[in-house]
Amino acid sequence: MREFSRSLPMSLLRAREAVMRQFRPSLRNHGLTEQQWRILRALTAVDEIEVTELARVAFLLGPSLSRILRDLDARALIERKAAENDGRRAVVSISAKGLKLIEAVAPTSEAIYAEITRRYGARKLAELHEMLGALEASLAGMGSADDAEVEADE
Amino acid sequence: MREFSRSLPMSLLRAREAVMRQFRPSLRNHGLTEQQWRILRALTAVDEIEVTELARVAFLLGPSLSRILRDLDARALIERKAAENDGRRAVVSISAKGLKLIEAVAPTSEAIYAEITRRYGARKLAELHEMLGALEASLAGMGSADDAEVEADE
DNA sequence: GGGAGATGATTAACATGTTAAGTGAATTCC
DNA sequence: GGAATTCACTTAACATGTTAATCATCTCCC
Numbered sequence: 001m002r003e004f005s006r007s008l009p010m011s012l013l014r015a016r017e018a019v020m021r022q023f024r025p026s027l028r029n030h031g032l033t034e035q036q037w038r039i040l041r042a043l044t045a046v047d048e049i050e051v052t053e054l055a056r057v058a059f060l061l062g063p064s065l066s067r068i069l070r071d072l073d074a075r076a077l078i079e080r081k082a083a084e085n086d087g088r089r090a091v092v093s094i095s096a097k098g099l100k101l102i103e104a105v106a107p108t109s110e111a112i113y114a115e116i117t118r119r120y121g122a123r124k125l126a127e128l129h130e131m132l133g134a135l136e137a138s139l140a141g142m143g144s145a146d147d148a149e150v151e152a153d154e
Numbered sequence: 155m156r157e158f159s160r161s162l163p164m165s166l167l168r169a170r171e172a173v174m175r176q177f178r179p180s181l182r183n184h185g186l187t188e189q190q191w192r193i194l195r196a197l198t199a200v201d202e203i204e205v206t207e208l209a210r211v212a213f214l215l216g217p218s219l220s221r222i223l224r225d226l227d228a229r230a231l232i233e234r235k236a237a238e239n240d241g242r243r244a245v246v247s248i249s250a251k252g253l254k255l256i257e258a259v260a261p262t263s264e265a266i267y268a269e270i271t272r273r274y275g276a277r278k279l280a281e282l283h284e285m286l287g288a289l290e291a292s293l294a295g296m297g298s299a300d301d302a303e304v305e306a307d308e
Numbered sequence: 309g310g311g312a313g314a315t316g317a318t319t320a321a322c323a324t325g326t327t328a329a330g331t332g333a334a335t336t337c338c
Numbered sequence: 339g340g341a342a343t344t345c346a347c348t349t350a351a352c353a354t355g356t357t358a359a360t361c362a363t364c365t366c367c368c
Binding site: 051 | 319
Binding site: 004006007008009010011012013014015016017018019020021022023034038041042045057059113115116119120124125127128129131132133134135136138139140142 | 158160161162163164165166167168169170171172173174175176177188192195196199211213267269270273274278279281282283285286287288289290292293294296
């Protein structure tokens with residue numbers, strides 16, 4: 001079997017952890033987890049957004065997002081309301097307080113990102129992004145070739 | 155600020171998820187989570203190994219590893235014993251039952267990996283591995299440049 | 309226009325990630 | 339040689355990942 005440390009999931013996990021290790025302390029100092037930051041960060045780019053769409057752009061599963069939105073709402077960092085023409089949908093936006101928090105964290109975050117870019121190289125970083133995107137695209141249509149399917153009609 | 159979807163952590167997360175999505179159903183059919191598989195997989199490469207070293211190679215934090223080992227032990231997939239000359243250390247090895255399980259999962263796992271390699275390209279995959287390793291190395295010495303450190307003596 | 313099915317969001321249940329604290333054994337250092 | 343420290347591992351506590359189930363609304367179709 002393949003050398004363990006060379007497996008693709010492990011390489012991606014290790015690389016991501018190496019990056020996140022840089023950001024976590026700063027976020028922590030501002031009372032934010034990585035996922036909470038992702039959500040607030042995504043909210044700054046739009047006026048308002050539906051929960052499902054937010055889950056897509058912040059790359060979180062529904063249940064995780066539900067919990068985090070409940071918490072962010074309790075901390076008054078976001079605002080929620082029902083969609084006008086569909087009682088099922090909820091619309092979320094960042095609050096003034098949330099915006100203020102983002103602005104407090106952003107400088108450090110940007111500085112860390114700049115340092116990473118400096119160390120790794122801007123060109124190489126762009127190339128890495130491109131290759132990761134291509135990997136995603138390659139696997140897009142590869143519908144989980146599941147062995148031992150219990151039900152034939154799945 | 156940077157376009158959200160272009161952040162490095164997000165790219166790495168999305169790529170990893172695209173890969174893991176392929177493996178999870180098969181592992182699930184065999185009653186294993188991704189982390190449990192990582193541990194058993196790492197144990198097949200050695201005769202026995204201490205817990206701390208296992209945490210390093212399987213890239214898991216101590217607390218996660220403790221919990222999972224407890225579970226794998228209860229399922230008789232691994233064996234545990236104390237180190238001979240140091241009562242603090244615990245030594246872990248895979249059991250015959252665990253080995254049998256690995257052998258049952260491996261073919262599907264290898265097939266999925268082969269398909270990923272075919273789609274993405276073997277050369278490109280190797281290059282991606284190299285770039286991820288370089289990224290890790292670039293950030294190795296970058297001791298969390300924490301802003302707003304509460305204590306000056308940290 | 310009302311009931312079956314689809315849809316958006318949440319809740320539930322269990323496993324892991326993450327940091328801090330605890331426990332017992334080894335080492336250090338007067 | 340024993341108190342203080344360090345070390346390996348585990349527990350604790352809380353947040354998120356993951357899948358399944360629930361709940362309310364909406365749509366469709368008869």
